[in-house]
Amino acid sequence: MKHGFTVAIVEDNYWVGQLLENYCQQCGLQVISIVSDGEQFLRDYDQLQPDILLMDIGLEGKLDGISVVQALRLSGYQMKVIMVSGTTNTEHILTAFHELDSVYFLSKPVMLPKFQAAIRKTIAEIQLERSRTSEEPQPGSAKWITVKNQKSQLPISEDAILFVEKEDKRLSRIHLVNGAQMESSSNLSDILAQSTPHMFSPFKGYLVNLRHVVSFVKESGFPTSRRFVIHLRHTSVKIPLSRDLQKEFAKLLQEVK
Missing domain, CATH: 3.40.50.2300 (Response regulator)
Known part of the structure; x- marks a missing residue:
């Protein structure tokens, strides 16, 4: 049957x-x-x-x-x-x-x-x-990024990555869409080299996935600040955006949207 x-x-x-x-x-x-x-x-x-x-x-x-x-x-x-x-x-x-x-x-x-x-x-x-419940849509065509996790090499779908932040010289922290986090000894440049243009470095020590960006605004509370902050889906964490990269970021974001 x-x-x-x-x-x-x-x-x-x-x-x-x-x-x-x-x-x-x-x-x-x-x-x-x-x-x-x-x-x-x-x-x-x-x-x-x-x-x-x-x-x-x-x-x-x-x-x-x-x-x-x-x-x-x-x-x-x-x-x-x-x-x-x-x-x-x-x-x-x-x-x-x-x-x-x-x-x-x-x-x-x-x-x-x-x-x-x-x-x-x-x-x-x-x-x-x-x-x-009705079935949720599955993730789209995946770009797999291999990162170092403890002693193993672990592939992660780029779509599943929300943002990555550098913790120290040896460790990065990868934040995922589902709320999970993982430490990796892969540095940001290694991750970026494997990624599509949807992964962007908006500020030193950060990578952000443009697919999950909601908006960006000028940093509030500091009148003389030259930075912007990025708002993402699935998290309340705000990612810094350099003023020097604001125009490039806005252009790429528009292409993604």
Whole structure:
């Protein structure tokens, strides 16, 4: 029986991938992608945007399954995730449930009855959410920016970034649209070099995403001030704008609008 839900499988073992595809077909699901590399999956995600993601923890390439789902969650994607792994690492399992908001953890070898139970639970959650509210639009075509997060390299969708501020010589703080913040050892120039022109440096020590700018005004309370301040969606924080950059900023903002 077809359910009308799409599935992407990220699995670096060919035979396990084929088994999961067969299970999906038996459950009436449409498999739209099977890939083994996490970075490749992130690049393709905008074209896929599956309802359900079957994610292996151990993958080919630089990113493991946990890092891939973290990147998607930080970038605002809310697909349902079923983690699939042969790990007995308790930390990985707890991370899958508490940090990644996965609905199920399937241990390898994956048996059909447990797979069916995971799918039933996942579909029930999707249907419940759809009955409560109309679906919010998914983020648009993503430009992925890779930042250093502790000892790993973590991709983040540019659209998900609200602004970035330099904390000290070694750390930057990235503020995200969903209210989350993360420290990164990537400096502002590294982030800017990977970005589209929508990321702009309005003042020393800051980057701002023009997509999320509401307005900018002359700094109040200081009659002699040469600065402006930028108002953003999703936050009450005001970002400084140099007077020397005001005209360039206004032009770019108009192009975005």
